[in-house]
Amino acid sequence: MKILILGAAGMIGRKLLDHLAEQGTISGVPITGAVLHDVVETTPPAAMPFPVEVLASDYAAPGGGERLIATRPDIIFHLASIVSGEAEARFEEGYRINLDGTRALYEAIRAVPGYVPRLVYTSSLAVFGAPFPEVVDDDYLTAPASSYGVQKVIAELLLADYSRKGFLDGVAIRLPTICVRPGRPNAALSGFISGIIREPLNGLEADLPVDDDLRVWIASPRAAVGYLVHAASLDTAPLGARRSLNMPGVSVTIGDEIEALRRRAGDAAVNLIRRRPDPAVARVVGGWPRNFTAARAHALGFAGDRDFEAILDAYIEDDFRPAGA
Amino acid sequence: MKILILGAAGMIGRKLLDHLAEQGTISGVPITGAVLHDVVETTPPAAMPFPVEVLASDYAAPGGGERLIATRPDIIFHLASIVSGEAEARFEEGYRINLDGTRALYEAIRAVPGYVPRLVYTSSLAVFGAPFPEVVDDDYLTAPASSYGVQKVIAELLLADYSRKGFLDGVAIRLPTICVRPGRPNAALSGFISGIIREPLNGLEADLPVDDDLRVWIASPRAAVGYLVHAASLDTAPLGARRSLNMPGVSVTIGDEIEALRRRAGDAAVNLIRRRPDPAVARVVGGWPRNFTAARAHALGFAGDRDFEAILDAYIEDDFRPAGA
Structure with a gap:
């Protein structure tokens, strides 16, 4: 083939x-x-x-x-x-x-x-x-x-x-929306959805331009x-x-992401997230759909992530390389 | 302009x-x-x-x-x-x-x-x-x-x-679907929706390829x-x-059309409708949507036909020319 x-x-x-x-x-x-x-x-x-x-x-x-x-x-x-x-x-x-x-x-x-x-x-x-x-x-x-x-x-x-x-x-x-995107931060408006996880795990600061209650489909x-x-x-x-x-996805708030990061990497990681409200970004990303049934895809056997913890684990297993390792 | x-x-x-x-x-x-x-x-x-x-x-x-x-x-x-x-x-x-x-x-x-x-x-x-x-x-x-x-x-x-x-x-x-289309019968699969009204009003026979309970949006x-x-x-x-x-429309069955024709033009007209079931036509036309809310159009001031009687009246006023007249 x-x-x-x-x-x-x-x-x-x-x-x-x-x-x-x-x-x-x-x-x-x-x-x-x-x-x-x-x-x-x-x-x-x-x-x-x-x-x-x-x-x-x-x-x-x-x-x-x-x-x-x-x-x-x-x-x-x-x-x-x-x-x-x-x-x-x-x-x-x-x-x-x-x-x-x-x-x-x-x-x-x-x-x-x-x-x-x-x-x-x-x-x-x-x-x-x-x-x-x-x-x-x-x-x-x-x-x-x-x-x-x-x-x-x-x-x-x-x-x-x-x-x-x-x-x-x-x-x-x-x-x-794909999360956690590996690699360096990019210019995408949605970049922070991955950035607030990836950067703190790597000991780096990350900007958060939206409120904690923003819900995303990832x-x-x-x-x-x-x-x-x-x-x-x-x-x-x-x-x-x-x-x-x-396609199936996980519907989470930014706050859910942050709490999962805290459980995995502690307050020190969470403290690397800098709240920098950006109304323009909030308006665009807030206009995206937040949740789907994805019923046909499920019925056809498409299997997604269990929850945000599983998404975090997938990033750590597949892409996370601790500094100096 | x-x-x-x-x-x-x-x-x-x-x-x-x-x-x-x-x-x-x-x-x-x-x-x-x-x-x-x-x-x-x-x-x-x-x-x-x-x-x-x-x-x-x-x-x-x-x-x-x-x-x-x-x-x-x-x-x-x-x-x-x-x-x-x-x-x-x-x-x-x-x-x-x-x-x-x-x-x-x-x-x-x-x-x-x-x-x-x-x-x-x-x-x-x-x-x-x-x-x-x-x-x-x-x-x-x-x-x-x-x-x-x-x-x-x-x-x-x-x-x-x-x-x-x-x-x-x-x-x-x-x-x-536009009904009643004036003029001669054409080759459109939906032609009978107009034909069973127009042809009998003009004293001509018309084929009906579907059942009376077919519902159409006209x-x-x-x-x-x-x-x-x-x-x-x-x-x-x-x-x-x-x-x-x-756009707004009227949702009627073929049977509704026939009864409106009977009230307007009598049994003689209705008797000009020849039932000629055609499963292929029934399958295609039966696969079309039958009714709409058209809520946005109504709210924006688009005004349609009141009912099938009004559609019949519009045809008679606008297009019907009695033979010999």
Whole structure:
């Protein structure tokens, strides 16, 4: 079984790659080769149990879709996109990469007779826009509040239509906010959700721009990789025409996060969190959905994190490297 | 105030044009000129109170969007599309006309600095796909069961995003099934919904392919024209990011229609309805939503037909011409 990962150099792409390198299989079927695509060169893990081809290119450029599927991968993980803030700031570029690039990939697949790969598309909470009910169910409308969200919904709709017509076999998974993100702080507005855990565990200060009672919908990187792999091997017949799934997550307040950190690492860690209220950040992040039933995903066997403690443990096991260790 | 009608030669386009020719204004503001576009030449009403330019072209061809807005119309009524069955049979052409043509129009508008026209986009029940609740509310997800429906939702999403960014000022109205359609029977699967009224009133037989208890969501052509005009002059501020509205309609069974026909035209008319069950038609039409709250549209002042009797009366007043009269 051959695979293709778009966005292989990103955080989730890299975690997925590490997982697949370790397993060597998806659902018991051996992986016989992988194409790793990103806009930059992906550095694969040192020991890969299958041959790997690294591609670095603008996949939305003419002919990009055809090049990506030249090996006729059986499973395509599509994690590539321009992020939310950039899609908002660069209107044309956001549509070119997130919409036109994705559509060109679907079209390249459609053009190959008899080729019907599984395509796992990573979508986002950004497909939803306020107002929401306290708990969002699987029938709630997608009314995005950003260009990025619109591009994600359109890619989902096209995926469903191309699947319905038998051109490909798609599953779109809407990931919660990923927490705890490893690595250095980044510029994302949601960065503090991971930062107030990761930085204090590493003995560093972290800014908290919102109130303790802000509720967020999160999943660990480990859970996200699990969702991708499950979506790759799922029986899609029960999905019918509805190929987009809200993934399971954990609904926690910032206060819940802080108390979990206190239990794990003590007051000294918690004291590294600096309260720096930022009404602009609070307004944007406060406009995101806070809780989901994810009932269809649960019924289809997608299994998430048990609770925030489990998310914290996953970070410590997978990514935490004590200073000097 | 200048206007542009895309799809001016179609049934609703023509009814809108007749109405505007009669009024000479929209919401009290005089119309000073109209561009009438369709893929065929539109024949305007004999007496027009404002200058009219007729354009016949493929609006999705390169440069099509720019040509349409050359006069900088203040209000654009976008009624043009490839119909559902054709979009299903001709995949590429459906996307080219319904998606790419519409997007090119939006892009042409965005390219003109300071030009922010009102754009009224006619959408459809086809944005919804089974299963539904018995009554669909304004928060229900759009999960289309056809390529046409996908193209309509995407055009809605782009309209909302271009509106949010201030490039245009859009309103998408999702029309119920139009009944009673005037003219000759057409090939639409839903044709019988109008046919079982129109044909018997004209002394002709009509086939009924479904059971009497099938429930449908309908509006008269007169109501549809009212929705278009109201959408053209509506204050869009209360819409927020959600620019798509389920229009009011009347939820009736085929049996309700038949009994209204009997009260109006007697048993002789009803006896012209021939029961010719067609499971394929019953399956498709039975998969359409049957009832809506249309709560937002009502709150925004969109006023529909009172009941099926009013729909029947509207047909008789507006379109019925007794044989030999």
